[in-house]
Amino acid sequence: MLKLDSQSELLKASLNLASKLDVTEVLQGYVDLACELTNAELGALSVINARGQVSLFVDYQMPPDFSQEMKNSTVGASLLEVIGDNAPLIENEVVPEKILAELPKTLPKIDNYMGFPLQVSHRVFGWLYLANREGGFTQAHANLVRRLGRAAAIAVENAQLYERAQTRERWIAASNELTTMLLSGSSVEDALETTVDLIQNVAEADGALLILPSVGKTWACEFVAGDDFQHLLGVVFPHNGRAMTVARTGQGVTVDCLASSLHLKVPQLAEYGPALYAPMRAHGQTTGVFLLLRNVGGKEFTKDDLKMAHSTASQAALALELAEAKHLAQVATLQAEREQIGRDLHDLAIQQLFATGMQLASLKDAFVAAIGSLDQKTIEQAGIDNARLTNELETALERVGDSADQIRQIVRRLRNNDGQVQTGILERLQHEASLARSSLGFAPTFIVELDGKPVKDEVGYYEVASDIFNERIGAVAADDLIAVVRESLANAAKHAKATSVRVTISLRPVEGKLSLEVSDNGIGLPENRTRNSGLDNMRKRANIHGGIFTTEKNLLGGTTLYWEIKL
Incomplete structure (x- = not known):
């Protein structure tokens, strides 16, 4: 056991803390050393976020049940107010009932205790409690812990600097990898999917979403990274939500906990904790929004995280624009x-x-x-x-x-414009989507369904689905489908003045039907149309196959075209 007046042991303890480069390890070492230097039986340190929740909890010989309950719990004001910002609290008596009421019932019996604030960069970073020292605590113990706390504060600052440097290095590497990939000739769809995965990994997020313009004034999740987040694919983000605000202003934001947010516009996000929104922005235009998510209790995103995510997303937008031009x-x-x-x-x-x-x-x-x-x-x-x-x-x-x-x-x-005679139907649709980006000025949303389920770009599954499309849709029907898709996108670009377009192609082999739905948020069809050649051609292409073709106005503006044929 270390002696109270041992200056050499205090120096060793300080050097021990300074050698650590992880904040949690520093804090754990601080608690352990404080207990050993003061002969305290128990010790614990809590880091509290702005909502009064315990974001980090480390302890010394506390019961596991108590430690588990303290993590992610909410600390009442009484527990924090008893310790000043600088002065230690020494109580050589049992814990008052007022404070006990705010702590888990699994707290062991406390005979005496001392509380001390840990200040980092002139701000309270956490609160340290030591308990159950035989003979009680004295001012000498408080002075010792204060000096150890100064060493711990420096070690925390160094660990934070190291962590920021490591994070910055990961983001820079990710940006370089992203740019190289986008300019290497990858398709837009593959590039965006890889981008979401890359940003999720580098940000150490549990999940990542890419939100793109959708139907009406809404945006929708088009790409998802994270096995437990796939159910968010296709979720609509309203025009008055955070995602659209970030898209309009071009300024990213962080949220400490979505589960505690009072005005959450997307109910599906209520089960998650910290979040980060970063816009994909180039030349003053936002083409998408990245949303990084962590589970409840996860580490909050920092300003450095937001800054690096903002920069990487903007670089991705610019690289994607160059890749499209290429x-x-x-x-x-x-x-x-x-x-x-x-x-x-x-x-x-x-x-x-x-x-x-x-x-x-x-x-x-x-x-x-x-x-x-x-x-x-x-x-x-x-x-x-x-x-x-x-x-x-x-x-x-x-x-x-x-x-x-x-x-x-x-x-x-x-000399045929589509240039895809020997290419499969799904590849031809991808080709049309890529070409439409230039005329529309944004990426149309393409959804391909087989028997009501989205066709995923997974090895094996995509090839099987592609074969089914090629086998069930004849050459004539395939040419008509591509022609209608192209005509619909051309109308949206030239006449509708749309800012988002959603294209849904659905093949139902059992029913022997193929359908196409194109919905935009443009000005809608004019009341008195003088030229109907494009729409007439679509209708004729449907009639040839015994199908139907309809147009209707959307409630929030724009037009929906529906084209269905029998196979």
């Missing part, structure tokens, strides 16, 4: 190459086949004329099989003609 440039280059191939096939290959066909036709005519000038005996003596040779020449001519037709079909396909 993708569009690649698409334009690919289309130019396809058009060049089409021109070469048309101008060179078809012309050469045409010339070859003419030569074969002339050869056939000459052969027939030559055979006609010979008598049958001469033909037989020469071993000429007139019928066989004539048939082979005609077959060669037909093959030349067929080859020319096939090349013409290839040219037409190469």
Whole structure:
């Protein structure tokens, strides 16, 4: 046991605290050393947040049940008011009933106790209690703990600085990885999904959401990271909630505990604790909002967390914008190459086949004329099989003609705007979503359902779903679906003045039906439309397959198009 007046032991204890780089370890060491230096039987230190809740609790030889109850509990004012900001509290008597009433019933019997505030950076960081010292506590013990507390405060500050440096390093590494990934050619959907996972990990959050523009004046959760948070996918965030406020102002916010929030607009978030909102913002425009969540009792997000998350989200928005521009440039280059191939096939290959066909036709005519000038005996003596040779020449001519037709079909396909003849339906839909970002100025929400369940981008499942779509939807129906999707998105971009669009494609194989719903938050259809060609085309494409096509105004503004066909 350490002696009370041992200056060397106090120095060793101070050096012991200074060697620790974790705040919790520092505080645990502080409690342990304080009890050992004063010969106290019991000890505990509580860190209280702004709501009066115990955010961190460390103890020395306290019963496990008591320690567990103290964690995440709410401390009453009586327990804190008895200790001043600087002066220690020495009570060599049992704990008053007023204070006992605010503590768990599992508190062991206390004969005497001493309380002391731990100040870090001139602010009370936590409250230390030592109890049950044989013979009671004296002012000398208080002085000793005060000096140890100064060493503990310095150690806490150093540990906090180290933690901030480590956190900053993780965020910077994540930002670099994110930028590299977005500019490496990954699809927008894959990039956003990876971004959410990356930010969740670097922020040490239990879950992370990416909220994007949805239908009406609302935003919705489109990407989720965290196994226990998948039920939040598709949850709508109202226009007067925190997410939209962050989107409008471009300023991120932290919440100490959503479960204790008085005006929570999204009920599904009421089961969670600390939260952080960070906008994806570039060139003054917010394209999405990241929401980081921790479970109740989890560590609160700090100002440094918010600053780094804000910076990373903005960098992600800019990198995503550059990636989209790069993708569009690649698409334009690919289309130019396809058009060049089409021109070469048309101008060179078809012309050469045409010339070859003419030569074969002339050869056939000459052969027939030559055979006609010979008598049958001469033909037989020469071993000429007139019928066989004539048939082979005609077959060669037909093959030349067929080859020319096939090349013409290839040219037409190469010149087709979608450029996706040999691509699966789901890939074609992803292609349309990527192209629509440029014309709309934002990312449309695409939801693909199979038998009423969303098609997830998971290895194995996605491939099976893709095969089902390709097998059940014929080539004609697939082309009509893509055409209607493209026309709907074009209308939203050109006429609706929409700021959000949701596209839902649903395949129901058992019912033999394929449906498309496109909803936007634009100005709606005009009362007196003078041109209906686009809508008429969609209706005709539905009628061909025995389907239906309807349009209706949304209650909050905008239009919903519904297109359904039979397979």
